[in-house]
Amino acid sequence: MFCKGRGALHVSSLQFEIGEIRSRLPAVAAYVYAFADGSSGMRDVLGGKGAELAEMTSIGLPVPDGFTVTTEACRAYLAAGGTWPEGLNDQVSQHLAGLEERCGRRLGDPDDPLLVSVRSGSPVSMPGMMDTILNLGLNPRSVEGLARSSGNERFAADSYRRFVQMYANVVLGVHGDLFEEAIARSKQTRGVKADVELDAAALRELAEEFLAISRAETGREFPEDPREQLDGAIQAVFASWNTPRARTYRRHEGISDDLGTAVNIMQMVFGNLGDDSATGVVFTRDPSTGERVLYGEFLVNAQGEDVVAGIRTPHPIAEMQQDFPDGYRELEQAMTTLESHYRDLQDVEFTIERGDFYVLQTRAGKRTAQAAVRVVRDLVSEGVIAQDEAVQRVNAAQLDQLMHPAIDPGAEYEVLATGLNASPGAAVGRAVFDADTAEARGRAGEPVILVRWETTPDDIHGVIQAQGVLTAHGGMTSHAAVVARGMGKPCVCGVESLRIDAGARRFSVNGTTISEGDEISIDGSRGLVISGAVPLVPPQMTDDFAAVTAWADEARRLGVRANADTPEDARRAREFGAQGIGLCRTEHMFFGDERLPVMREMILARDEEGRRAALDRLLPFQQSDFEGILEAMEGEPVTIRLLDPPLHEFLPDLEDVDPSDERLRSRIKSLREVNPMLGTRGCRLGILHPEIYEMQVRAIVRAALAVEGSRAEIMHPLVAFATELRRMRDLTERVIEEEGGGKLDILIGTMIEVPRAALLADRIAPYADFMSFGTNDLTQTTLAFSRDDAEGKFLAQYLEDDVLSRNPFETLDDGVRALIERTVESARGVKPGIKLGICGEHGGDPDSVEFCNSVGLDYVSCSPFRVPTARLAAAQAELAHR
Secondary structure (H helix, E strand, C coil): CCCCCCCHHHHHHHHHHHHHHHHHCCCCCCCEEEHHHCCHHHHHHHHHHHHHHHHHHHCCCCCCCEEEECHHHHHHHHHCCCCCCCCHHHHHHHHHHHHHHHHCCCECCCCCCECEEEEEECCCCCCCCCCCEEEECCCCCHHHHHHHHHCCHHHHHHHHHHHHHHHHHHCCCCCHHHHHHHHHHHHHHHCCCCHHHCCHHHHHHHHHHHHHHHHHHHCCCCCCCHHHHHHHHHHHHHHHCCCHHHHHHHHHHCCCCCCCCEEEEEECCCCCCCCCCEEEEEECCCCCCCCCCCEEEEEECCCHHHHHHCCCCCEEHHHHHHHCHHHHHHHHHHHHHHHHHHCCCEEEEEEEECCEEEEEEEEECCCCHHHHHHHHHHHHHCCCCCHHHHHHHCCHHHHHHHHCCEECCCCCCEEEEECEEEECCEEEEEEECCHHHHHHHHHCCCCEEEEECCCCHHHHHHHHHCCEEEECCCCCCCHHHHHHHHHCCCEEECCCCCEEECCCCEEEECCEEEECCCEEEEECCCCEEEECCCCEECCCCCHHHHHHHHHHHHHCCCEEEEECCCHHHHHHHHHCCCCCEEEEECHHHHCCCCCHHHHHHHHHCCCHHHHHHHHHHHHHHHHHHHHHHHHHHCCCEEEEECCCCCHHHHCCCHHHCCCCCHHHHHHHHHHCCCCHHHCCCCHHHHHHCHHHHHHHHHHHHHHHHHCCCCEEEEEECCCCCHHHHHHHHHHHHHHHHHHHCCCCCCEEEEEECCHHHHHCHHHHHHHCCEEEECHHHHHHHHHCCCHHHHHHHHHHHHHHCCCCCCCCCCCCCHHHHHHHHHHHHHHHHHCCCCEEEECCHHHHCHHHHHHHHHCCCCEEEECHHHHHHHHHHHHHHHHHHC
């Protein structure tokens, strides 16, 4: 009844047909390709799905027939404001005619109709793209022909009901809840619980009700002409490229807005023709752990959307051996072929139609970081890939997943329910029941857990801001599971005992009710839902992780240091592979019950003598701190930044001071500045009060003498003028000589964080042994952005409106990059051997690390937990450079 997808035996004849088609097309851009006319190397043109459908066809796998409309057509359509580019209509017609000829059926034929699916497919996998449309080509006449040709009246009625529901929602914009509510009413009326229990008559009634809903909501008749349906679906795919959810996902993942999406039109094969049919999603290896086993789920008598949408609970793929032994053998063969061909873990969709096996899609499977490092390590062990390729395979940003906390093994807690362990890690937060609330509260800094029946692509903005995701429906390959794994967020799904009342904003489970705002915890590694907040512990590094990061260390050129202010942070940084400390801030060392009063005494002193007396009391504290950090780093370099913030930050707010304390109130008023960030801070403070920096340098030198083999480096902050650094260097060298007597070789440098210093680095370099870019402040001074104000007020809108494509406090802005390049060129022009690095938050961002490698910096420094990410990113940057 249904034409079988063509494997290798069909390629040569198909290519001849394609040549015939192309010879009849006008001399315009090639906007449409048949599956056998492409390859996996054409991802930019055919999108990910289209390229892999073409590749699978060429290697002989049973792929249903079809064709792909290119990303170029999408870009042309959007650029023209929604007008089809010249030649696209004719090319679609020609390829549709070829598909009909090969299958022996016509789209919408009233006797034996050809039906197709329509799917988006961008060059980069994007969960936020348009939902699939199935069974396109059905209308009141062709559905009768489908019933006769299939011999299954219920199947035909269900196919039409599904098509109207999908098309009206996805293409015509009718809200999906209206259809779900109609289905719920129909099931309640007939006393059944599942969609599959509705008979043919009920499904025909639903289709008519859906048509009426569509008519009422859109004000026009539902399209019956198959070609009109196809054109509408193609346009909907194009338009989906710029939907809010797609743009949100691209911003989060750093995907370019210029790629566009392809459209894949594929002959329908049916997994819902009866108990001899099925559909499923399977991975060649476990995407959560990396174990080499088939991992996935399937449903009998179902279409593919049923598996990913969580409408029915699927069965583990292993059970398919009993239900479909022949199909399972074909699946195993296909999975072996695909992993061998692509040399990577694959995520595959398949359908069995009355015993015939088809592969509908393959792609590199989204996986947890734990699985990513295990898979590449195993592939190296198996001789499939080399070490350098393994390093390049792992997403550097994804390594952050391995740094996620877990539930403290010694903690006591109440398990409310158990679901599927869909994405590892643990999270604590307040329950929220919609994506908008999750986004709002998450942006405000409140940890939240997004609780849904099942997430959809429309929830992407809420998932991004949530600490974790909890769903009542869906399996291990549901939307929530796949997206959470990709983002490194814990997820527990398929908790069937969860009773969610979205209107009342609460859920109940096993006699306990949780309202919005109540704290809950989830363990995505074990599938646990827990009442209240539980203590979490840091993650443990695996052997696979250690192996891959060790390979990265062999490949990279850039050094990787950590930003650490305490011995504990320093020790943690060493555990994560840091080669030193690139930024040790000293201001935090002056707080605490013993220290802050002495610091305030120093600030309130009437003269230098009084300040020095207080500083003498602070010196032992400073020395002890530095000794602890130098000991923890075991001979690796430690760059210590001298006091940076203005002095008023160590005093209480004026409104908190006793009105009778005139001395303190007067000093607070005298230190108050209109813009403290650009005021009396950094080296300016050292020039006004050199005794402060003298004490700190003295403490550093004494600590370095006390810790054998230590390597201290002294960094002067906020230098803008060469004369500033010259004076500070003179002071520093004098104290080093007084305390060390020539026994120490301590490097003296500066932090580059104002544009003037970057532009005139050749004037400053003669007085610096090193320069470290403080990219947080350099971004603020370059863009005239106050980070706190920008992120709290207008930056989100800038990103939403595409004024900016990336948050400049996460990834280095082009203007800041230009200043860094200028600094490198001018500083090394006068001092070729000067050491250069960065110590802002950007030091752990893979894109920024790549830039640092390209301009020849010596090291990057980042927070301890981002050190592994920086190590891998530095290796990938160097391998790409080679």
